[in-house]
Amino acid sequence: MTSIRKQALDILVASGKPLSAAALFERLGTQCDQATVYRTLHYFEAQGYTESFVLHCDEHGTERYYTAAKDATGLPLPHRHWFHCEGCHQFTQITTCGIANVVETFESQSGARVTNHILYLMGLCRECQKKERTGTLSNRGALKSPNVPDLEQQVHKGPVF
16 A cells, blocks of 8 residues: 555544545645545545445535545454534534344345445534524524524515526
């Protein structure tokens, strides 16, 4: 494994949360270009070092996020699931895999063999729910002052086509 690949994998292992290619590129600094990051992530997935999932949020658009599945020595890391807050855009690890019974039921009913699964949940974390109740969390998740009216409400006074 090249030194850049090892460093990228170390970053993914140490991050403790899913990272986008852009976030990994930022953490690597000027050591490589974006194309190298994408090639590295493609290599990692092909070799089983990472898992990825696609997530869409209104704030950041659609992005693929990567988590480490093995460390640099090839040892498997624990299987993980994630909660993504649509307000602050933080990931929180779900500490238990409650989908095992669903997988077993599906396999017995369908005759299929499940080899992997990915689960992520989306919503608002506790802190963002508090901000939403006080009116300091906008629809897109960015904080706003509770005393400033929403510009979208002011601009669209007439019919919308």
